[in-house]
Amino acid sequence: MQDRFGFQVQATDGKARTGAISTPRGEIRTPAFMPVGTAGTVKAMLPESVRATGADILLGNTYHLMLRPTAERIDRLGGLHTFMNWERPILTDSGGFQVMSLADLRKLDEEGVTFRSHINGSKHRLTPERSMEIQRLLGSDIVMCFDECPALPADDARVAEAMRLSMRWAARSREAFGDRPGHALFGIQQGGVTEELRAESAEALCAIGFDGYAIGGLAVGEGQEAMFGVLDYAPDMLPEDKPRYLMGVGKPDDIVGAVKRGVDMMDCVLPSRSGRTGQAWTRRGQVNIKNARHQDDPRPLDEECGCPACRSYSRAYLHHVFRAGEMISGMLLTWHNLHYYQELMAEMRGAIAEGRFAAWEAGFHAARAEGDIPPL
Numbered sequence: 001m002q003d004r005f006g007f008q009v010q011a012t013d014g015k016a017r018t019g020a021i022s023t024p025r026g027e028i029r030t031p032a033f034m035p036v037g038t039a040g041t042v043k044a045m046l047p048e049s050v051r052a053t054g055a056d057i058l059l060g061n062t063y064h065l066m067l068r069p070t071a072e073r074i075d076r077l078g079g080l081h082t083f084m085n086w087e088r089p090i091l092t093d094s095g096g097f098q099v100m101s102l103a104d105l106r107k108l109d110e111e112g113v114t115f116r117s118h119i120n121g122s123k124h125r126l127t128p129e130r131s132m133e134i135q136r137l138l139g140s141d142i143v144m145c146f147d148e149c150p151a152l153p154a155d156d157a158r159v160a161e162a163m164r165l166s167m168r169w170a171a172r173s174r175e176a177f178g179d180r181p182g183h184a185l186f187g188i189q190q191g192g193v194t195e196e197l198r199a200e201s202a203e204a205l206c207a208i209g210f211d212g213y214a215i216g217g218l219a220v221g222e223g224q225e226a227m228f229g230v231l232d233y234a235p236d237m238l239p240e241d242k243p244r245y246l247m248g249v250g251k252p253d254d255i256v257g258a259v260k261r262g263v264d265m266m267d268c269v270l271p272s273r274s275g276r277t278g279q280a281w282t283r284r285g286q287v288n289i290k291n292a293r294h295q296d297d298p299r300p301l302d303e304e305c306g307c308p309a310c311r312s313y314s315r316a317y318l319h320h321v322f323r324a325g326e327m328i329s330g331m332l333l334t335w336h337n338l339h340y341y342q343e344l345m346a347e348m349r350g351a352i353a354e355g356r357f358a359a360w361e362a363g364f365h366a367a368r369a370e371g372d373i374p375p376l
């Protein structure tokens with residue numbers, strides 16, 4: 001077992017790359033999709049089921065865990081891996097993004113942000129130093145810098161101000177993180193959809209020096225075209241020999257487009273969240289299991305899928321349990337969606353390794369253009 005954090009690019013095809021991140025808790029094959037375990041669980045899934053879908057790493061949310069059950073309690077109980085029964089790598093976000101999107105009465109100053117819990121109104125403060133402390137108490141393998149991400153659209157002056165504050169916080173995060181062999185600290189590039197600001201941010205981060213670099217501030221309302229516009233240049237501004245992580249993305253076609261542009265890691269609540277609302281993602285696009293067309297359909301969701309929902313259950317059953325509000329509905333659809341996402345990543349890793357990414361991508365779009373199988 002590797003006792004240090006490392007990253008090797010094993011093959012490239014165009015800008016797309018495949019490789020592996022090594023950590024003391026196991027290898028992360030890239031490009032990697034990280035399921036989101038918000039409050040110490042990937043909702044509706046046992047950890048061993050998440051692993052069975054092919055996930056090498058999970059994401060945990062600092063904001064949720066610091067409020068409940070608190071980082072100090074998780075630390076006393078042996079750290080997040082033990083607490084949630086997931087022994088493989090965990091990446092934690094810094095809390096910054098979720099404070100901005102979820103907390104009440106936020107007040108931002110040069111030192112950090114003060115806010116009230118969305119759960120019970122209790123008052124809290126996050127600073128770069130406190131965020132590093134919380135992520136250390138959780139036992140996170142990949143720690144994210146504390147940053148400020150403005151919602152888009154925002155004017156350039158506002159985006160520049162937030163980016164420069166985030167760069168000062170990145171330096172403080174680096175200082176507070178210290179030297180922790182086997183654990184990694186990632187910097188987060190900001191700058192909205194403005195190339196000059198992205199370049200300034202990348203330069204500031206590289207001067208500080210991180211184990212990996214995230215592209216932040218995207219998938220916040222700018223749309224896919226604008227996001228791809230940024231991804232046409234942003235990954236190239238970051239060091240080639242370190243992992244590049246696109247935060248909070250996305251739909252399957254967003255993920256494919258990001259990998260094509262040189263991104264190595266992604267996370268999103270979409271496959272698990274949509275599993276609980278009756279939405280399934282398949283190679284032929286999105287299927288709404290609520291739809292009455294499925295109620296007499298004995299066929300599986302996807303004939304080619306090897307997940308338990310597709311192997312052992314019909315569309316008619318999945319439709320029925322969703323309509324009846326049965327818990328197994330969210331369990332089966334979440335399992336299917338996570339399985340599909342991991343298969344997608346595995347297919348891309350194989351295609352990049354064999355130098356056939358463009359042909360693979362054409363097939364991916366062609367299958368989606370066909371749409372779902374016709375009703376019986």
Ligand SMILES: [Zn+2]
Pocket residue numbers: 301302305306307308309310311336337339
């Ligand atoms: Zn399936």
